[in-house]
Amino acid sequence: MFRVGGTVPVMDPTQATREVFWNIEYTWLVYVLMVPTLAVFGWGFWLKIRRWRSGQPALRFDRPGERLQLFLRNAVGQGRTIKRRYAGLFHTLVYTGFIVLFLATTVVAIHHDTPLHIMKGHFYLIFQSLIVDIFGLFVLVGVALAAIRRWISKPKLLVYTDEASWILVTIFVMALTGFMIEGWRIAVTDDPWAAWSPIGNLFALGSDPWMTDTAMQRGHVIIWWFHLVVAFGWIAWVPFSKMSHVFTAPLNIFTANLDGYGGSLKTIDFETAERFGINHLGDFTWKDLLDFDACTECGRCTDVCPANTVGKSLSPRDIILDLQGLMHKRGDEFLGSRAGNGNGDGGNGSGELLPIIDQKTAVSPEALFACTTCAACMEACPVHIEQMPKIVDARRYLVMEEADFPEGMMDMMNSLESRQHPFAGTQFSRVDWTEGLDIDVMAEMDDPHEAEVLMWVGCGGALVERNRNTVRATAKLLKKAGVKFAILGREESCTGDPARRVGNEFLFEMLAKGNVETMERYGVRKVVTSCPHCFNSFRNEYPHFGGSYEVYHHTQFLDQLLESGRLDGNGAGGRSNGSSTITFHDPCYLGRHNGEYDAPRNLLAQVGGARQVEMERSRNTSFCCGGGGGMAFVDEPPDQRVNQERAQEAVDTGADVVAVGCPFCATMLDDGVNARRGDRDVQVRDVAELLWDAVGDSEEAAP
Template identity: 40%
Template sequence: MQQRWIVRTLWALVVVAPAGILLAWWLGTVPDEHQPEVGRLVFGNIPDALIALFYVSVAVFLGLAAYLFAIRAKNWSRGADEARTGLWWRRLRELERGLSMRSVLEGGASGVMHSMIYWGFIVLLLGTITLEIDHLLPNNLKFLDGVVYQGYSAVLDAFAVIFLIGLLWAALRRYVTKPWQVRSKTRPEDGVILVLLALIGMTGLAVEAARIAVDGRPDFETWSFVGYSLSSLIPSADAAGVHQVLWISHVAAFLTFLVALPTTKLRHMITSPLNMALSPRERPRGAMREMPNLMEATDIETIGASVVAEFTWKQLLDTDACTLCGRCTSVCPANQTGKSLDPREIILKLGEVAARTASPAISPPVGVDAAITVTSDSVFERITAEELWACTSCRACDEICPVDIEILDKILDMRRYLTLMEGDFPQELGSTFLSMENSSNPYGMSQSGRAKWTDELDFEVKRLGEPGVTAEYLYWVGCAGSFDDRNRKVTVSTARLLHEAGVDFAILGPMELCTGDPARRAGNEYVFQQLALQNIETLNDLGVTKVITQCPHCFNTLGNEYPQLGGEYEVMHHSQLLMDLVAEGRITPKNKSDQRITFHDPCFLGRHNGEFDAPRKLLELVSSDVVEMPRSRDDSFCCGAGGARMWMEEQTGKKINIERTEEAVATGSDIIATGCPFCFIMLDDGVKELGEDEQVQVMDISTLLAERSLD
């Protein structure tokens, strides 16, 4: 629905924009004889015929630009419906971030360069519009004279200089220094755009200089510090002719820009802020796109996305908003360790397939290889399964994208198609799926052993479902916490801390099934729903309302994804509850050690759910030497286990867990702390593989807290 409104608005603009310009012309035909003492006569020295041609041309080209944009937007309409309504305040804030270039500025030097070009252009355009408004106003309302005019002139000259320096910087970056972001992505279009923008800026300054020369170089024009200086180069006898030629050149460059705006990468000036405004959604960050209940639905023809029409219209708009900045690629753990996955390429390839199969034809994204053709609208002509299976679902790409493109959703939608429609998934996942279906956990262990860890405790743990048992909290132990030897110790520590603090908790024991997270991230929505629906039935039957879990994947799935299937619970990560218990004085760390500790942020606790502080606060209570890794908090680097990668072999490139462990070890820490069973396993394997296990220990925050708080 929403995409149709965008297209309709653009179609309306095809008529409305030219009509507005022609109306301005009609209003402006009242002879403007107002020559302020300190100011300028608009269209002075320009013959009436040229003025008429100017207005008609701008009207025609504006209509053409709106038409070309509408065709582009029509291509987004090929996608499936997706609601992006409501949340207006957040949308406005995102729009402001986009229009002000704040998100681009976060990208360091190249962000400054882009902002110089963008803001230079916008201020010059607004200056021209202001001049036109002043021109149309009755004489008694005109405001561009005196000191206002002088300030206006100085500001416009300053921004023209900023604009041109930005363009020079961009040209040097693209053709001389050639950082990796542009090296393989430079096409003739990039040069044409730089020249076109430079022409607009330079002819603008030259027109101003010639006009000042025509006016006899009055002193008050010194505020136009560039134009005034250049005007001395133009002989006064030739000034009128030179001015008209330059004016025509400036207008011609601007009209060319109006056509280039929708047909080249310049379209980002519109599509990127639009995409940002449309990015807020009701669904929590960590939740995958909702699917119908597969256990009940009988009319589902396809699952996931393989052809253009199976992506949503917003996902197709994403491809037109990508600025090719490459920030997503630079933080992708798969890409940075030598896998074939490149999140920027995922967006460009989808955009390419969508553009090359569009009707009427539209140009593909600028970074793609023009020599490659596609013969159908299937993305798998350009995107390989190997790329998709390399993703750890860490969400680093989405987090850093300056224009809010959602890359991870697309990857997971394509995985859904590969797994359920094609049966095309890594061999190792086959046994994981089977274990989840047959044993209700990915380890393939007997459910009867779920609560075996309780044997190590010197107190009884209540079990929900047993006669008369109730509890304030359900302690959701998770599969790793139940079956993995290293993580069982974490479970024991957590239970001891909860007991010590007097928390009223119980477990499910064998009634607890895997949440289904690995199946869902691996595209097997069927197994996910099978497990999730059984769990929800159990939890709802037992009247569970509050859940504690030490696994961020369970935390995310129970809290963010179970509501899609009718399970609404208040879910806390154990770090959050433990921090609350410390704050209430129910757990008291005895002494701080001077062992150096660094914290590895689990992706599903941090980036997916925004919890960065609770684990750190706990660590500061147990050590006086807590240090950060270079990549931490939202910039944290994945351990390599997410996205069901825990259950797949890593055969290409450097192992992600080794890359991360090296970073942690380089901090000189004695302990690498984390708050996720899978991060724990990956990092612990990492220190062993690096031969650092004698010097460095990997520990969960609850084990650390228990060691320093309990006898």
């Protein structure tokens, strides 16, 4: 047997190993090449870190336990990545392959460069040979699957760049050449443990019949160095390509917002802020800047974006990528633009401030004002990028610094300013809906503290004809359960949610402070409301303005009343209202923003004789009605209506009742369903209305 090098076949598996650097001379060159490789790699990340550090402060290393959990679930465990089957599959193959191959390289290094000769015996055979081969194959298969998607099926959500293609090519080349050199070593050395490296062995067996040992040996040297150069070059390239997500994504997940989407908007200190909102990269926090670098261009955010789905120019992915591009392009110019925006300690404000709005189409006012703030983008992002708050930051700049926004939003804000509700021209007062119900108003009570809970009616409930039935039903159900509740009546103001989402933080703050003051006066501690937007403001935003309450959405409160027996339900044996199938539309600000999915469904189970069906997009992947973010006040182009897209989905379930839990969803879907139901009778009803039909006093059942 012709043999080169010192490999001696010993059939005792406890002695199994292989020679490191077999067939390779000048091995010192490896270490020499490693120096510039790691230097460039380190320099690349240092540039990134320096850039992030130029951002405003943000508290994102607190609560390490929770952060670690999130890190394990969504970084290590790929929790969100695997939610898309195809991409999840190939990413998992490549991701696990990379980890195993990295471990294998580490084993080689330890074995060769330290006195610990660990690469032998069963460990060598099972891990270093068999498992490594299998995971190497995973990489090849994974990259092939990714390539099929990128080059053949070409889904709309991807960004098609040369860089992305080169990443696939280089990874594939690295894995393939790895198997080539393994195979030729096996063939030439006649490795007795060849069977433990099945893929390498396949190459060996494939080469043997038509290649001489000399050719294989020479090929091995060439490919070995080629493999090394590609790998080192690739490592040096990582910080400058989207492959940097290998490091930025886990960091981004670890430093993610832990408070839910409903509490993700920053407050502004109007006394000290140099600018309101953000139109300069330097006004973002370091975490925002990290977000830009964590993006993998997967496009899921844009894929689920309601505005984008109906053909509007908003694309959260492109916003992130455009801002990333500006950040990379600007370098030091950008670093000089640091200044305070009230989120932090200010700055030196030196250098010219380069605007971001309108630099690219993705960050045009038109795109920014199409956002419904539904947070579907944030929920879809595998690496926890926070797109929506950035959109609101930019809107703030447009609204507060430029006074530039769509007309419908202008009317809404005018009305909020002079009437404390957004519905200019309403025919109702805040108390008209109470007619005949005998409801306590706090200001008229001898002792407002007697009220166990404040029923916060909300402008959408009191002032929009269609929704008055919802608040009546809620009030009647509370009464039936014997809950001592009261309303603020005319003293209620808008919570400020639409102002805040549109970007008018100043107006929001005024309204919030006013409401906190009113509620303080009556000692309010517990609030129930049928508007998820009010609910979210109270729950997540008012604590910043001194208002901390125990807050319930009406479906949660009613669910508790049923469960505790205070409200007399009939199991699933409630009265039928004639509907056979109900589908529930999750309001963004109840579901995704605040995590409540079950309470409304529990209540719907009370409706006799009806079964519940789910829309394809439901619970945390629910599709917005189109009314959030102040969009309920904007006239959408007839062919770009989010509500109709959603209504179609609801109608397609075959349901005859679309249940909602939000006054904005109710009006948006009412319009949408009427446009899309065809000849069918499909009704949009609030959960409270349906529950009253089912378990309320029959003579008073809602129409």
